[in-house]
Amino acid sequence: MGRKSIKDLRRQEIVKAFYKTAKAEGLHNASIAKIAEAMNVNPSLILHNFKNKDELVLALIDYILSRYQKIYTTRKDGSAIDHLREVLNNLFSRKWNALISDDVYYSCYSLIFRNNVIRSKYKDLHDSLRAWLESHLVECIEEGSIELEDPKRTANLIYTILEGAYYYLCMEKNAVKKDEIMQQYKHHAYDILKLKV
Structure with missing residues (x-):
């Protein structure tokens, strides 16, 4: 099995941060800005990996x-x-x-x-x-x-x-x-x- 790409690893990291934010704030309150703040990154990094919150929710269900x-x-x-x-x-x-x-x-x-x-x-x-x-x-x-x-x-x-x-x-x-x-x-x-x- 090959190694995961940097993009895959980054997406996993974002999904885990989304999960933690949703757990702390509630899913509806877990905005991209709050996820970015929890990760200490710019929100554009999240939007580079996921088009929107709906796409993030789908990845969360896979998680x-x-x-x-x-x-x-x-x-x-x-x-x-x-x-x-x-x-x-x-x-x-x-x-x-x-x-x-x-x-x-x-x-x-x-x-x-x-x-x-x-x-x-x-x-x-x-x-x-x-x-x-x-x-x-x-x-x-x-x-x-x-x-x-x-x-x-x-x-x-x-x-x-x-x-x-x-x-x-x-x-x-x-x-x-x-x-x-x-x-x-x-x-x-x-x-x-x-x-x-």
């Missing part, structure tokens, strides 16, 4: 996807079922929450109702997350550690539980209560797979 991929990174050794358990434990934990600010995620998400490109990006993001989980389930089926008739449907069901959990947990401020609720949802996912937690 969100790349961050979420980290939840699927498991140890190299171990069986397929060990890897699946690690993924499930990561999904139903604060690790997932710590990857991307809920505020930034849901602010970007709300744009799907007005922008078809953003809607398509979010759909691709969610389809990818489901496909990654499905691939873990298929590996476990091939290994003989779980039995499922339809791994795709099962992955979709587990993600429906997960997405509902995170949507609801955004409203819960008590950390202990959040952990208790998330454990309940994790148990449901394990029950679907006929596994013990």
Whole structure:
């Protein structure tokens, strides 16, 4: 794999600064001027790399996807079922929450109702997350550690539980209560797979 160009590195740096600014100020308040100020650069540098804020938002959604991929990174050794358990434990934990600010995620998400490109990006993001989980389930089926008739449907069901959990947990401020609720949802996912937690 070749090295990234200076332009690619600069664009990544801008997107990360955009994310941090959106996290601190809110997505709607994260202007190009504020991003430039956070980076200590002239706004023209940002506009040289991104035509406008809409293009930056699209790059931010790609950044969100790349961050979420980290939840699927498991140890190299171990069986397929060990890897699946690690993924499930990561999904139903604060690790997932710590990857991307809920505020930034849901602010970007709300744009799907007005922008078809953003809607398509979010759909691709969610389809990818489901496909990654499905691939873990298929590996476990091939290994003989779980039995499922339809791994795709099962992955979709587990993600429906997960997405509902995170949507609801955004409203819960008590950390202990959040952990208790998330454990309940994790148990449901394990029950679907006929596994013990």
